[in-house]
Amino acid sequence: MLNAQGLHARPADMVARLARRYRSQIEIVKGNERVDAKSVLGLLTLGAYQGIQLTLYAQGDDAEEALDALVDLFERELLEQEKRAAEEE
Amino acid sequence: MKVLRGIAASPGVAVGEVMVLASEGYRIPRRLAPRAAAENELARLAHAVDAAAQEMIAHRDAVTRELGKQYGAIFSAHELMLRDPQLHAEVERLVREKRYTAEYAVSRTLRRYAKVLQSMEGSLAERTNDIYDIEKSLLRHLLGRNREDVANLTQPVIVLSTNLTPSETAGLHRELVRGFATELGGMGGHTSIVAEALEIPAVVGVGRFLAQVSGGEKIIIDGHEGLVILRPDRETLARYEDEAERRRQHAVQLRPFWNEPAVTADGVRIRVCANIEFPEEVKACRVRGADGVGLYRTEFLYLASSTEPTEEDQFQAYRRVAEAMHGAPVIIRTLDLGADKIPSAHAAEEKNPFLGMRSIRLSLRHPEMFCVQLRAILRASAYGDIRMMFPLVCKLEEWREARRMVSHVIEELEAGQIPCNRQIPIGMMVETPSAVVMLDRFCDEVDFISIGTNDLIQYTLAVDRSNSDVADLYHPADPAVLRLLNMTVQAAQRRNTPVSVCGQIAGPHYLMLLLGLGLREVSVAPSAIPEMKRVCSSLSLDACQTAARAALEMDDARQIETFLKDELTRLAPQLAPNAP
Numbered sequence: 242m243l244n245a246q247g248l249h250a251r252p253a254d255m256v257a258r259l260a261r262r263y264r265s266q267i268e269i270v271k272g273n274e275r276v277d278a279k280s281v282l283g284l285l286t287l288g289a290y291q292g293i294q295l296t297l298y299a300q301g302d303d304a305e306e307a308l309d310a311l312v313d314l315f316e317r318e319l320l321e322q323e324k325r326a327a328e329e330e
Numbered sequence: 331m332k333v334l335r336g337i338a339a340s341p342g343v344a345v346g347e348v349m350v351l352a353s354e355g356y357r358i359p360r361r362l363a364p365r366a367a368a369e370n371e372l373a374r375l376a377h378a379v380d381a382a383a384q385e386m387i388a389h390r391d392a393v394t395r396e397l398g399k400q401y402g403a404i405f406s407a408h409e410l411m412l413r414d415p416q417l418h419a420e421v422e423r424l425v426r427e428k429r430y431t432a433e434y435a436v437s438r439t440l441r442r443y444a445k446v447l448q449s450m451e452g453s454l455a456e457r458t459n460d461i462y463d464i465e466k467s468l469l470r471h472l473l474g475r476n477r478e479d480v481a482n483l484t485q486p487v488i489v490l491s492t493n494l495t496p497s498e499t500a501g502l503h504r505e506l507v508r509g510f511a512t513e514l515g516g517m518g519g520h521t522s523i524v525a526e527a528l529e530i531p532a533v534v535g536v537g538r539f540l541a542q543v544s545g546g547e548k549i550i551i552d553g554h555e556g557l558v559i560l561r562p563d564r565e566t567l568a569r570y571e572d573e574a575e576r577r578r579q580h581a582v583q584l585r586p587f588w589n590e591p592a593v594t595a596d597g598v599r600i601r602v603c604a605n606i607e608f609p610e611e612v613k614a615c616r617v618r619g620a621d622g623v624g625l626y627r628t629e630f631l632y633l634a635s636s637t638e639p640t641e642e643d644q645f646q647a648y649r650r651v652a653e654a655m656h657g658a659p660v661i662i663r664t665l666d667l668g669a670d671k672i673p674s675a676h677a678a679e680e681k682n683p684f685l686g687m688r689s690i691r692l693s694l695r696h697p698e699m700f701c702v703q704l705r706a707i708l709r710a711s712a713y714g715d716i717r718m719m720f721p722l723v724c725k726l727e728e729w730r731e732a733r734r735m736v737s738h739v740i741e742e743l744e745a746g747q748i749p750c751n752r753q754i755p756i757g758m759m760v761e762t763p764s765a766v767v768m769l770d771r772f773c774d775e776v777d778f779i780s781i782g783t784n785d786l787i788q789y790t791l792a793v794d795r796s797n798s799d800v801a802d803l804y805h806p807a808d809p810a811v812l813r814l815l816n817m818t819v820q821a822a823q824r825r826n827t828p829v830s831v832c833g834q835i836a837g838p839h840y841l842m843l844l845l846g847l848g849l850r851e852v853s854v855a856p857s858a859i860p861e862m863k864r865v866c867s868s869l870s871l872d873a874c875q876t877a878a879r880a881a882l883e884m885d886d887a888r889q890i891e892t893f894l895k896d897e898l899t900r901l902a903p904q905l906a907p908n909a910p
Contacts, residue, residue, distance in 0.1 A: 254407050257414075280416035281407075285457060286446045 253284040259314055265301025267311070278311070331563045334536050336511065338556035339522035341857075342531030343574050344509030345567065348547045349487040350437075350540060351494075361546040363431045371425050375432040378471035379418075383409050385467065404460075412464055417443075433472050437544040440465045444541040458541065488549050490540060499524040509551035511558045513538055524630070527607050529614075529857050533558050584860035588618050592863040594845070596870040601851035602862045603659075605832060609647050612654040614856040619863075622659040624780065624853020625719075625832040626651060628703070629667050638672070638699060644706035652714025659715045661780070661853075662707050663759065664700070664732075665693055666721035672699070684794065689722035694731055704739045711751035719780060723758040726771060733775070759832075761785035766814045773825040780853070781818060783833025787811050805887040806836045807843070807894060812882055819848040838865040838905045839894040845871060846878025868902040877901075 260267045260278035267278040271293060276283030278297070295315075299307045363371050386409040394402030411417070417439060424435035444458045489502065489510040499521050502510070507530060515521055515534030525532040531553030543549065543560055550559040550570050559566060592600040603624030604615040615623065631639040631647060652660050668688040669677030680686040693700035707718055718736070723729050736756060743750045757778035760766060762785070772779070783806060788795055790811055793804045805811070822829035830851035835841055841862060844852065854862055877897045884890045898905060 251403075251407075254410055257410060277416050280414045281411050282414050282443050282461075283416045286443060286450075288450060 253281055256284055256311065256314060257281045259310060260307070263299070263301070263303045263307035263310075265299045265304040265307050267300075267304075267307055268298045270296040270298065331566060332542065332560040334539050334558040334560070336533040336536035336556050336558060337515065338553055339515065339534045340525035340530060340532040340553050342509065342529065342551075342553045343570055343577065344488055344531045344551040344553070345562075345570055345574070346486055346488040346508045346549065348543050348545055348549050349489050350543065350545050351489050351491040361431060361434045362429050363425075365429060368426050368429070371430075371432040371435075372422060374472060375421065375425070375436070375468075378432070378468050379412060381471045382464070382467045383412055386412065408460055408464060408467075411460060412468075433469055434544060434546055436468050436472070437465055441541045441544055448538060448541055488551055490543060490549075492540065494521050499528070499530075502528070502530065509553065511536055511549075511551055513540060523627070524607060526855050526857065527611055584864060587860040587863040587867070590619065590863060590867075591621070592866040594866050594869055594871050594874075596872060598850070598871050600845070600866045601830070602859050602866075603661075603830070603832075603851065603853040604856045604859060605853050606651070606856070609650040609654065611856055612651055615859070616655070618856055618859040620658070620856065620859055621851075622661070622715075623651065623655060624661055624830055624851070626660060626662045628663060628665055629671075632665060632667060633671060638702075641702045641706045641709075644703060645709050648707055648710035648716065649713045652710050652716050655714060657715055659717055661717045661719050661757070662710075663719045663721055664690065664703055664707075667692070672696075684788070690720045690728055690732060691722070693720075694728065694735075697735065700732075700735060701739055704736055705743065708736075708739055708743055708750040708754065709748060711754045712749040716751065717755040717757065717778070719757045719759060719778075721759045721782070722761055722785070723772075724762045724764045726768065726775075729758060729772065729775060757828075759785075760818055762789045763814065766818050769818055769821040770825070773822055773827040776827065778828040778830075779818070779822055781815065781829065781831045781833065783811075783815075783831055783835075786814065786833070790814060805891070806834075806840060807881070807890040808887040809882075809885050809890060812843075812847075812890070815844070816847055816882060823848060835862070837895075838902075839891075839898040841865050842869055842874050842898055842901075843878055843881060843894055845869065846874035846876070846881075865902075865905055868905050873897075873901050 256269075257279055268275055269278050269284070269287065271287055274287060276287050278284070297308055297311055299305075301307075386405045390402045390405035390409070393405060420439045421432075421435045424430045424438060425432060428435075430438065440461050444461045447458050447461070486506045486508050489507050491510070491512050493512050493514040494502075494510065499510075509531040510525070511533040512521075513536055522532065522534060531551050533551055533553060533556050536558055539558070539560075547561055548567075550557070550562050550566070552559070552570070559570075562570070592602045594600060601621040603622045604611070604618075604620040605625040605627065606612065606615065606623055607627045607630045612623070626648075628644070631644055648660075648662060666689045668680070668683045668686060669692055670680070670683065672692065677687065687695065693703070704718075707716065710716055720729065720732050723732075733756065736754075740750060740752055744752075755777040757776050757780060758765070758772065759782045760769065760772075760779050761782040765772065766786075769779075784795070787793070787804060787806055787808065791803060791805070791808060793800050795801055795804045819829055821827075828851070829849065830853060831844055831849055832853040835844070835852060835854055835858075838861075841852070842865070845866070852862060877894065880897075881890050881894060884893065
């Protein structure tokens with residue numbers, strides 16, 4: 242989890258929206274908590290903060306693409322977004 | 331079951347079903363649906379979700395056009411949440427397994443999420459507003475034209491809300507709102523006063539708790555202890571129902587005093603009058619044998635709407651009260667509010683509102699507004715025994731200026747041949763140390779005085795009662811306050827100026843003290859009148875005087891309080907708080 246604010250408001254939306262693009266069932270696991278990656282409420286209440294280890298599981302015919310896209314989102318996009326937001330201030 | 335602690339705003343106990351009042355008050359009509367109806371409930375839900383989603387998309391597009399993508403995104407986020415698979419799974423489970431109605435299942439689930447988010451750190455708490463919005467939206471679509479709101483209640487409920495303004499409180503239907511509780515609010519606020527006037531048990535300042543309740547649940551409001559009990563277990567429920575029964579019995583015990591005048595054990599007549607806010611309360615006063623209206627708080631005419639009340643509005647209200655009291659005196663207090671509550675006053679924010687532009691100062695600073703009120707009071711004086719009283723008079727100049735304005739208005743009315751009582755008795759409230767200290771001079775000019783104990787205590791001890799940090803320094807039995815009360819009564823008696831108390835009377839022990847200091851008239855909430863009479867009948871003035879004299883010798887507030895309570899128990903054990 243690289244984003245400083247953890248899985249907060251807009252990032253959570255972005256994750257859910259992306260996950261929904263895929264047909265596979267996708268889950269995010271933190272410790273022994275498990276949520277549906279397509280559920281905003283689930284993501285918000287997961288309480289994921291910076292530095293925490295998250296594991297992604299996907300099952301279905303587009304599982305690989307889904308995982309690739311999500312990992313990409315976490316690593317690049319969310320960090321970019323934060324940088325941009327900081328510059329705007 | 332969960333017990334929450336707030337501030338006891340209005341006494342009484344209420345047990346009932348929750349109605350959560352949002353800004354559009356929706357009441358969830360039923361918690362459970364018949365077993366076979368699950369599919370139907372889910373179909374209704376699906377329909378409502380679609381309708382709500384459509385609405386959100388329409389909002390998003392409109393807002394994006396007006397304000398840009400960033401703002402429109404808020405509605406996209408709402409729509410995303412609305413379609414959340416976990417949310418739907420949970421709601422469906424509740425409908426199928428627990429037979430909840432779609433409304434109750436939606437509310438219950440969303441509030442559970444809201445509660446979790448609220449307890450998390452950072453900006454997540456703001457997302458709870460989104461959740462409430464979605465709840466509102468879904469409920470609106472589910473309930474459609476059948477939505478019930480506070481104005482259309484058909485079943486008794488307990489109203490829960492973030493906050494209730496005095497006028498919203500006043501608008502609560504007495505028969506059907508058994509009690510209420512709010513997240514915000516403090517002691518002695520106008521909302522509490524209204525609740526007490528309407529005799530609706532209430533607890534305020536509970537803090538955030540609405541996320542933990544859903545419409546239709548069982549709840550207990552304990553307006554004596556300031557408790558809100560969610561989903562009470564059987565034992566607690568039984569205990570409260572017993573308690574309610576005990577209080578009903580107590581009320582029955584007080585019944586004989588309703589029609590009796592208040593007389594002490596040694597035969598001295600005490601006048602017990604009523605504090606009211608609305609003409610509708612007069613009935614409660616008369617039924618309890620009030621000797622008059624000792625304080626008609628006119629603020630509520632100003633608080634009830636966003637524009638100032640016209641002369642006609644005020645005149646009608648004052649006249650109604652005068653006539654309904656059938657010749658018993660009615661003391662009307664002129665506007666006792668701060669500038670922040672008066673639209674035309676264009677008030678800047680005050681650092682110390684209690685020491686600021688309020689009450690008689692405000693009236694004198696806005697003579698056009700003041701004259702409107704004076705005219706209304708004077709016109710009404712032709713219809714009953716109306717008397718006028720000015721709040722927060724600190725200086726002789728203020729009194730004199732106000733008095734001059736009254737003369738001016740009388741002349742105006744007489745020139746217009748409008749009937750009024752030229753000899754209308756005019757008095758003042760004694761609420762500040764300066765008034766007490768100058769009382770001998772005031773008594774030369776006023777027709778009567780009334781001690782506002784609440785404010786007198788605050789201004790004397792320099793304590794803001796609503797500030798929880800210092801609230802425990804506020805003491806009605808503080809020795810300084812006792813000396814000022816004593817000075818006031820002595821000065822008034824020396825000049826034959828009628829004196830009464832119209833602040834809060836902290837209990838039977840305090841009434842004993844007041845009687846002992848020489849007071850023969852008090853004004854209290856109508857619901858408290860029978861108890862006051864009962865206390866009087868149980869005490870002799872001799873004993874009260876002895877107690878008061880002893881209290882005046884002490885210099886510690888807590889010591890005085892304990893002493894007074896012990897004395898009361900000794901003199902009249904049947905009056906002690908835990909007496910059967």
